[in-house]
Amino acid sequence: MLRKRFVFVGTLAAVGGILSAGGCSSGPAEGTQGGPCTSMGTCNAGLTCVLATCQPAEAGMMDSGPMDAGKDTNKPDTQPMDSGPMCPTPGDVTNFMPTYVPAKSMQVCSPTQVQAYVTNCWMMGGNCSMYKMSNMACSQCMESLRKDPMQMSDAKFGPVYIGNGLGFLNFSGCEELSGDLNCAKATQALAFCTYEACDNVCSIPPETSANYNKCTTTATSTKCKMYKDAETMACGTDSGAAAYSFCHSGFTTFQDGLIKYGNLFCGTGPGDAGSDG
DSSP, rough: OOOOOEEEEESSSOOTTOOOOOSSSSSSOOSSSTTBTTSOOSSSEEEEEEEEEEOHHHOOOOEEEEEOOOOOOSOOOOOOOSOOOTTTTTTOOTTOOOOOOOOOOOBOOOOOHHHHHHHHHHHHHOOOOHHHHHOOOHHHHHEEEEOOOOOOOSSOOEEEEEETTEEEEOOHHHHTTTTTHHHHHHHHHHHHHHHHHHTOOOOTTTSSSHHHHHHHHHHHHHHHHHHHHHHHEEEEEEEOHHHHHHOOOSSSHHHHHHHHHHHHHHOOOSSSOOOOO
């Protein structure tokens, strides 16, 4: 069964509380491009706070190829020298071995809180830090942190996980919660293989999510093709096809997908929001 995979990648509006700022005392001013974010996790108009640095804003996007993106703070902020592949050419996956990270399932967010999380943390003009301070339990369920595929940060992943400066919808977690673990494991193994192939050659910034997606798309049909074939087989059974269809349809933007996933992973059903922290 052949499927076109839609990849949704978003840029976090404010990563407050996840990663700390660092660097030299000189350089661009606070709130300006290339400079540190303000204490509230904000930047000047047209910029967004990514890894405590103000960068040009990138909207959530849809693309083909596996989903996900991530900035590992243990990696350099610039790309490798000419001794190896450069973004968007995939790197080596020889030592990659998939390890499944299960989905979070916590009834801690009302529908209104899920919507407010997406608005404040994944849309321009929101205040992610303030939202998280007032809705701690919900925000802790909603997002997770990914490091290298070989070195996971969180034991379970929520509806969105952050890595290499980008955020990714947790397709595999959705498939798990929709009743097909085999499909979920195959989907995640493919995604993690593409991260292994692209994290070391595409550092965000200076690269863009578009270049990262080009890298993962290429990796899907080349160095990670065995995992793509395994996903096609695992998600082609009756239960796998149903889970795959549910988790890859019903939305056309990253934000809409995150609302759907947020209610699935973390939702308590209809009800009023308000602070939980």
